[in-house]
Amino acid sequence: xxxxxxxxxxxxxxxxxxxxxxxxxxxxxxxxxxxxxxxxxxxxxxxxxxxxxxxxxxxxxxxxxxxxxxxxxxxxxxxxxxxxxxxxxxxxxxx
Amino acid sequence: xxxxxxxxxxxxxxxxxxxxxxxxxxxxxxxxxxxxxxxxxxxxxxxxxxxxxxxxxxxxxxxxxxxxxxxxxxxxxxxxxxxxxxxxxxxxxxxxxxxxxxxxxxxxxxxxxxxxxxxxxxxxxxxxxxxxxxxxx
Numbered sequence: 233x234x235x236x237x238x239x240x241x242x243x244x245x246x247x248x249x250x251x252x253x254x255x256x257x258x259x260x261x262x263x264x265x266x267x268x269x270x271x272x273x274x275x276x277x278x279x280x281x282x283x284x285x286x287x288x289x290x291x292x293x294x295x296x297x298x299x300x301x302x303x304x305x306x307x308x309x310x311x312x313x314x315x316x317x318x319x320x321x322x323x324x325x326x327x
Numbered sequence: 328x329x330x331x332x333x334x335x336x337x338x339x340x341x342x343x344x345x346x347x348x349x350x351x352x353x354x355x356x357x358x359x360x361x362x363x364x365x366x367x368x369x370x371x372x373x374x375x376x377x378x379x380x381x382x383x384x385x386x387x388x389x390x391x392x393x394x395x396x397x398x399x400x401x402x403x404x405x406x407x408x409x410x411x412x413x414x415x416x417x418x419x420x421x422x423x424x425x426x427x428x429x430x431x432x433x434x435x436x437x438x439x440x441x442x443x444x445x446x447x448x449x450x451x452x453x454x455x456x457x458x459x460x461x462x463x464x
Contacts, residue, residue, distance in 0.1 A: 248434040
């Protein structure tokens with residue numbers, strides 16, 4: 233399964249109710265073949281970095297579109313990425 | 328010094344004083360303009376709702392007090408949650424921005440503006456931790 237980092241540019245004015253409703257709808261819209269793994273918000277740039285696992289980026293786009301998330305957090309860029317885990321370097325951590 | 332009861336007028340005044348004494352808060356919130364109601368909702372043995380008004384302006388607390396009637400003020404932001412959730416925030420065990428994003432605390436007002444000022448929120452929490460606080464729960 234491929235991994236993706238999606239960068240959203242958050243709207244300058246959002247309300248919490250809309251965000252929480254969209255999050256709930258998003259969970260329902262994510263197919264079993266995909267997983268929203270994590271997100272990080274960057275206050276300085278008002279961007280949201282989201283990590284996904286999915287067969288294709290189109291699967292994620294469709295889920296986001298159906299959920300309404302894109303109304304306040306449109307996609308700026310999508311990167312297909314290769315995860316690198318510090319746990320894969322046990323020898324270096326020990327020194 | 329005696330402990331101050333969370334949500335009391337004395338506790339509110341202590342937070343006002345801590346914020347105005349904090350250079351870190353002043354720096355973090357230098358661009359902030361907006362007043363708040365922090366609403367502490369009944370939870371367990373706590374049966375009264377507390378309405379804490381704070382007028383936060385460019386890194387200073389201009390006014391902080393409890394109000395009996397929420398119609399008294401019309402702040403730009405209203406943040407509310409159960410007593411138990413606020414206790415976790417005040418003890419720095421729950422990040423307030425994370426609480427907003429997950430719905431553990433409710434916000435009326437521009438959420439983006441609050442999220443962008445995460446450092447100011449963290450400094451408010453730091454100020455809370457400096458108050459010797461007594462909790463009812």
